[in-house]
Amino acid sequence: MDVSGRGEFAAIARLAARxxxxxxxxxxxxxxxxxxxxxxxxxxxxxDAVVAxxxxxxxxxxxxxxxxxxxxxNVSDLAAMGGRPLAAVVAVAGPSxxxxxxxxxGLGQAADRWVCxxxxxxxxxxxxxxxxxxxxxxxxxxxxxxxxxxxxAGDALLVTGALGASAAGLxxxxxxxxxxxxxxxxxxPQARLAEGGAARxxxxxxxxxxxxxxxxxLGHVLDASRVGARVEKLPVAEGATMVEALxxxxxxxxxxxxxxxxxxxxxxxxxxxxxxxxxxxCTEDPAERTLGGQPLAALGWEHRWR
Amino acid sequence: MDVSGRGEFAAIARLAARxxxxxxxxxxxxxxxxxxxxxxxxxxxxxDAVVAxxxxxxxxxxxxxxxxxxxxxNVSDLAAMGGRPLAAVVAVAGPSxxxxxxxxxGLGQAADRWVCxxxxxxxxxxxxxxxxxxxxxxxxxxxxxxxxxxxxAGDALLVTGALGASAAGLxxxxxxxxxxxxxxxxxxPQARLAEGGAARxxxxxxxxxxxxxxxxxLGHVLDASRVGARVEKLPVAEGATMVEALxxxxxxxxxxxxxxxxxxxxxxxxxxxxxxxxxxxCTEDPAERTLGGQPLAALGWEHRWR
Numbered sequence: 001m002d003v004s005g006r007g008e009f010a011a012i013a014r015l016a017a018r019x020x021x022x023x024x025x026x027x028x029x030x031x032x033x034x035x036x037x038x039x040x041x042x043x044x045x046x047x048d049a050v051v052a053x054x055x056x057x058x059x060x061x062x063x064x065x066x067x068x069x070x071x072x073x074n075v076s077d078l079a080a081m082g083g084r085p086l087a088a089v090v091a092v093a094g095p096s097x098x099x100x101x102x103x104x105x106g107l108g109q110a111a112d113r114w115v116c117x118x119x120x121x122x123x124x125x126x127x128x129x130x131x132x133x134x135x136x137x138x139x140x141x142x143x144x145x146x147x148x149x150x151x152x153a154g155d156a157l158l159v160t161g162a163l164g165a166s167a168a169g170l171x172x173x174x175x176x177x178x179x180x181x182x183x184x185x186x187x188x189p190q191a192r193l194a195e196g197g198a199a200r201x202x203x204x205x206x207x208x209x210x211x212x213x214x215x216x217x218l219g220h221v222l223d224a225s226r227v228g229a230r231v232e233k234l235p236v237a238e239g240a241t242m243v244e245a246l247x248x249x250x251x252x253x254x255x256x257x258x259x260x261x262x263x264x265x266x267x268x269x270x271x272x273x274x275x276x277x278x279x280x281x282c283t284e285d286p287a288e289r290t291l292g293g294q295p296l297a298a299l300g301w302e303h304r305w306r
Numbered sequence: 307m308d309v310s311g312r313g314e315f316a317a318i319a320r321l322a323a324r325x326x327x328x329x330x331x332x333x334x335x336x337x338x339x340x341x342x343x344x345x346x347x348x349x350x351x352x353x354d355a356v357v358a359x360x361x362x363x364x365x366x367x368x369x370x371x372x373x374x375x376x377x378x379x380n381v382s383d384l385a386a387m388g389g390r391p392l393a394a395v396v397a398v399a400g401p402s403x404x405x406x407x408x409x410x411x412g413l414g415q416a417a418d419r420w421v422c423x424x425x426x427x428x429x430x431x432x433x434x435x436x437x438x439x440x441x442x443x444x445x446x447x448x449x450x451x452x453x454x455x456x457x458x459a460g461d462a463l464l465v466t467g468a469l470g471a472s473a474a475g476l477x478x479x480x481x482x483x484x485x486x487x488x489x490x491x492x493x494x495p496q497a498r499l500a501e502g503g504a505a506r507x508x509x510x511x512x513x514x515x516x517x518x519x520x521x522x523x524l525g526h527v528l529d530a531s532r533v534g535a536r537v538e539k540l541p542v543a544e545g546a547t548m549v550e551a552l553x554x555x556x557x558x559x560x561x562x563x564x565x566x567x568x569x570x571x572x573x574x575x576x577x578x579x580x581x582x583x584x585x586x587x588c589t590e591d592p593a594e595r596t597l598g599g600q601p602l603a604a605l606g607w608e609h610r611w612r
Contacts, residue, residue: 132438
């Protein structure tokens with residue numbers, strides 16, 4: 001069902017009705033701004049736009065999958081700080097006849113999954129579907145949120161899971177093989193929220209989520225931290241290729257540095273999370289960037305602003 | 307200057323360099339999420355997307371004007387709650403060759419104007435330019451932020467200034483008469499931030515900003531508050547028509563209800579603000595919506611989701 005002919009205001013009212021209601025004292029959808037209880041110490045804010053045809057091919061993923069992804073990538077940004085989401089606002093710009101109910105179904109499922117209620121939004125006409133989610137969150141507690149800039153030489157480099165599944169899933173979808181865990185990884189990426197919190201608690205010094213590709217995203221951490229890296233091996237998702245693992249991106253696994261990987265392992269085990277995988281070590285020389293002894297070529301993929 | 311051929315990461319780094327630097331302890335542009343000191347009591351969040359060709363015609367306004375507007379409309383949403391901005395994040399989806407420096411010039415000027423630093427963002431490729439700004443703010447203090455839902459029968463209805471200037475300015479631009487205060491009102495709309503704070507402090511019971519048109523926006527207040535309205539007269543900007551004042555929208559003047567307009571007048575005078583104009587009164591019957599005794603036709607303009 002779409003909202004053809006109903007106007008923006010009717011669509012907003014209808015979408016609001018399918019979302020959870022605010023607790024007493026809060027203001028959610030339907031006013032000029034949402035009103036929420038703030039975190040106590042540190043407010044986190046992340047925004048990401050997903051563009052049809054760039055961040056999701058609607059020939060291969062549903063509009064609900066696209067909505068899920070718009071939420072997941074933003075929750076993932078908070079995960080990569082070791083933070084926790086409080087709420088999201090959603091601005092949708094899209095063509096006439098866009099299946100807003102389907103879009104909000106996926107947005108709402110992801111919002112439920114990570115306890116990040118949608119508290120406001122905007123709808124506008126646009127020839128291309130662009131969904132911009134902004135998540136506000138909490139960075140309360142100690143140690144502080146984990147930036148990209150704190151890695152030191154000697155820190156271990158870890159990832160929270162195997163890479164390449166999303167790119168492999170897209171490859172299978174394009175080949176008409178539209179099922180299985182790789183396809184699911186592409187359609188419904190998972191934000192590693194619990195993992196980010198465990199890594200922060202266990203002394204992670206720098207962290208990022210793999211959105212653009214392991215090579216590119218590790219590069220951001222190394223640039224910000226002014227260190228190098230010797231990566232020994234990468235965990236490749238079953239059925240994915242090394243190129244997909246290294247450059248595919250959109251896996252949303254976390255890459256982080258930590259001085260004490262044993263402590264990290266204990267923290268993940270205590271939280272009931274799969275053990276993160278040590279993939280290498282940070283080194284003194286910022287120019288050193290190797291995988292299995294070979295130069296780690298810039299295989300990372302950008303959503304390129306040409 | 308645009309960023310052709312430089313890639314998303316380089317563009318982000320370059321845009322970040324022209325923005326103010328964060329105070330110690332904050333994290334702004336360049337990490338997964340921004341880290342900020344939160345308000346003490348109430349967090350406000352507003353998001354609005356502006357779409358080239360829908361919310362601004364780049365044949366008649368510059369890309370810097372478009373950036374200004376993207377920020378102003380969001381600050382205006384906080385003004386309409388009687389709130390105060392803390393920071394903004396900006397997601398830009400746009401075509402190759404978009405003048406990002408021009409866009410960020412306008413965004414930055416508006417951010418400076420209302421002390422709302424840009425602390426994060428996102429850049430993505432898209433065939434249409436869509437700029438989505440999200441502003442986080444503070445709703446601290448008493449009385450609480452002003453929603454759309456608190457107007458009572460007997461409350462006076464006030465507006466902070468004359469209406470129709472933006473629509474008249476666009477008319478002049480289309481006719482090739484590109485100068486003067488009406489054109490300036492269209493190119494650089496002003497968020498009535500101080501006015502919103504003064505109205506809240508002086509007991510405003512419901513408030514909204516005129517973005518879609520006086521008729522439509524007053525309608526939102528009346529719907530949410532379940533009251534009617536007798537509007538006696540509308541202040542029309544010099545050079546604008548009554549139709550432009552009633553339905554043009556994008557003036558970003560505030561419309562609010564208050565039981566004691568004299569108290570409101572004193573509060574505005576004390577703050578050095580132009581006196582708001584009493585335009586009518588809220589009434590018991592939600593079906594009563596008149597202007598000068600005539601039915602207030604639904605002349606408001608939607609950014610229509612057809």
